[in-house]
Amino acid sequence: MAAIFLPQIIFQVEDEILCSDTTLGKRESINVESLSTAYEKSLAERMRNFAYGLADNKKYYVTFQDLEVNEELTKFLYSDAGLYQAWIQDFVYYNLIPVMIWESYYSVVTWKQYVIYSDHFEEGVNFILWYIEMQDEDGGTLKLLTDAEDNTLYGIKTEGSSLGGGTYSYKEYMEILKYGEGVYEAWEFFLSYYEAMPDDMENINLWAEKMVDAMNETDVSASMEPERMYEEKEAERRNLFTFRNEAEDRISFQIPYGEDTTLDAVLYIEEQDRVKEFLFPDVTAGIRQIYELIPEFA
Numbered sequence: 674m675a676a677i678f679l680p681q682i683i684f685q686v687e688d689e690i691l692c693s694d695t696t697l698g699k700r701e702s703i704n705v706e707s708l709s710t711a712y713e714k715s716l717a718e719r720m721r722n723f724a725y726g727l728a729d730n731k732k733y734y735v736t737f738q739d740l741e742v743n744e745e746l747t748k749f750l751y752s753d754a755g756l757y758q759a760w761i762q763d764f765v766y767y768n769l770i771p772v773m774i775w776e777s778y779y780s781v782v783t784w785k786q787y788v789i790y791s792d793h794f795e796e797g798v799n800f801i802l803w804y805i806e807m808q809d810e811d812g813g814t815l816k817l818l819t820d821a822e823d824n825t826l827y828g829i830k831t832e833g834s835s836l837g838g839g840t841y842s843y844k845e846y847m848e849i850l851k852y853g854e855g856v857y858e859a860w861e862f863f864l865s866y867y868e869a870m871p872d873d874m875e876n877i878n879l880w881a882e883k884m885v886d887a888m889n890e891t892d893v894s895a896s897m898e899p900e901r902m903y904e905e906k907e908a909e910r911r912n913l914f915t916f917r918n919e920a921e922d923r924i925s926f927q928i929p930y931g932e933d934t935t936l937d938a939v940l941y942i943e944e945q946d947r948v949k950e951f952l953f954p955d956v957t958a959g960i961r962q963i964y965e966l967i968p969e970f971a
Contacts, residue, residue: 717868828964
């Protein structure tokens, strides 16, 4: 049924959109309820299918619909699935975005429904997204790109904050992150968040945790065997770790979805010009191959 009706109901996109270089179209209505019935519910499978499609040089299209801000959006934003989810809380904690995002200082200025899909309609759509743009009273913006079905955050972007941020240079923050333990922890976070943690990685982590417990309970001075085994497993775990320092303010973590098939989780922290204090930086984070398809993020 999805193969028969989805293209007719949802994807009656004009021929010129499909046959030219233009990949963005605006739809007066998007039947999201019909889309949802055939939408891949597993985040891991959704991401894997997209990664494989990119590897096979599939072309992806984007269509959107403007939505009217309502109680549904407000309820989502001020919940654990929205602005209070752990990722955003961490950004607030590390002084990357203002704590005022949880207050009336910010208001929603744009809400859109985006759909990402390929020529193969029978396979269903790849992503059903909400694009939400908030603006503070002084013109700074916060942009969110979330999955409309399961609230996965595919992109977050801040621009032009006039608020005082950290008491240190964000360039120094990036240096510490890149060359300290934080870069490895960030990579593991993205793997877990986007459900790309390989089975062997999970087993290695569990094994390493058990070894730590065992070492704490025994006299390792009597036998160094547990410590040596732990170091070997730790090295094995580190061998799975892949990232690129693309610039002094940008790190790209490779998120694996099969052999030689990856997506890029990017963390970009651009320090604003300092006047009297360090203003909150312009931040971009998320899956590059997804958020770059959205004009407001590109």
